[in-house]
Amino acid sequence: MNTEPEQVSLNDLAGLPSMATLVLTVNNRHARRILADLSAMLDAQRQxxxxxxxxxxxxxxxxxxxxxxxxSDNGLAAHTVDAFGALSLWRQVIIEAETDHALLDVGNAASLAQEADRLLSEWQLEVPPALQTDEYRRFMVWRKAYRQRLHDMDAEDGVLGFERVYQAIVDGKLHFDFQNLVLVGFNEYSPRLRGVIDALRAQGVAIFALQPSQVDAAQVERVQAADPDTEWRLAARWAQSCLRANPEGRYAIVAARLENDVALAHRVLREALGADGTAPAVPYNIAVARPLADWPLVRAALCWLRVLRAFLLHGRCEPSLAGAALLSGGCAAHVVEAPAGEQMWLT
Known part of the structure; x- marks a missing residue:
């Protein structure tokens, strides 16, 4: 039996009854794009x-x-922990579990553990005992302690909440009003999502997948550069020639490591697309940003929140937390005391 969703076009999607159809996308960007594509189908005959x-x-x-x-039998926890609270709880659990082992970066370990917990749940992974490493076994100790802490708090995070909903759908206890489900942007289906799809199909819901709109390239050319710097300069030069020839055109440079090369990208694009003696500057956009926690003011706010949390929970604060908060600034006396603080840390 073929369980793959039936492929439908955008016109087919527009023809489905709207009140009985749900379109699920892989992310927000795809949702906005589908909305824009459907809106573009409006014309004088169809307003x-x-x-x-x-x-x-x-x-x-x-x-x-x-x-x-x-x-009535939802098994709902009394409290819901958001992503920030879950990460903080992971940190606390890891610190308590590793009292005999000093970790270089507890925050990074907590972030990786949180993501690993989500992936284990999403893909329903089970590692055979013969393949388990020491790192995996330590993570499972953290995970067990983390989930026990949530149970003691009568709370759940996003992962446990999704598991509860998934089980309700698979068990046939949760029903929906739509008769058509259209999936958009999924290259593959995780076991958890496939279980939801199969359960909805068993309830009589028709499952479809939107055909990706692909445009065949008119010209394909391979250019090999000696190093990343030269590669970026060649790409910027190509963008310059295209935009000078057709200022209204839309062109893209797709980079696999844009987060790491964003400073280089800004520099070479500014040089290539900036104003010169013969043409004005050409506007461009780089769709990447550093994490919010890397901005000084936000980093300072997070440091002071950790200090306040330590005093609230334990009545005291570790010197490392207080030192990080004082160095980050963001407090009332920061401007006045900054010179003295710099002298203190230099001496």
Whole structure:
């Protein structure tokens, strides 16, 4: 039996009954794109269109969790822990579990553990005992302690909430009003998502997948550069020639390591697309940003929150936390005491 979703076009999607159709996308960007593509189909003959619900799968799972919370046997926890609170709890659990072992970066370990927990749940992974490493076994100790702490708090995080909703759908206890489900942007389906799809199909929901809109390249050319710097300069020169020839055109440079090369990208694009004696500057956009926690003011706020949390929970604060907060600034006396602080740390 073929369980792969039936492929449909954008016109087929527009023809489905909107009130009985749900469109699930892999992320927000795909949701906005589908909405824009459907809106572009409007013309003089068709000025109004009823749109189906279009949302990322993560948002739909949260919505399904809200719906399931009204059931009598929902097993809902009394409290919900957001991503920031979950990360803080991971840090606390890891510190308590590793009292005999000093970790160089507890924050990074907590972040990696949080992501590993999500992946284990999403892909329903089980590592055979013969393949388990020491790192994996330590992580499982952290995970067990983390989930026990949530249980003691009568709380759940996003992963446990999704697991609860998933089980309710698979068990046939959670039903929905739509009769058509259209999936957009998924290259593959995780076991958890496939379980949801199979359960919805068993409930009589028709499952479709939107055909990706692909445009065949008119010309393909391979250019090999000696190093990353030369590669970026060649790409910037190509963008310059295209935009000078057609200022209204839209062109893209797709980089695999843009987060690491963003400073280099800004420099070479500014040089190539800036104003010169013959042409004005050409506007461009680089769609990447450093993490919010890397900005000085946000980093300072997070440091002071850790200090306040330590005093609230333990009535005291470790010198490392207080030192990081004082160095980050962001407090009332920062401007006045900054010179003295610099002298103190230099001596």
């Amino acid at each position: 109004v269109m009823a749109l189906p619900d279009i949302m990322p799968v993560s948002a739909w799972l949260r919505q399904a969790g809200d719906q399931w919370s009204f059931a």
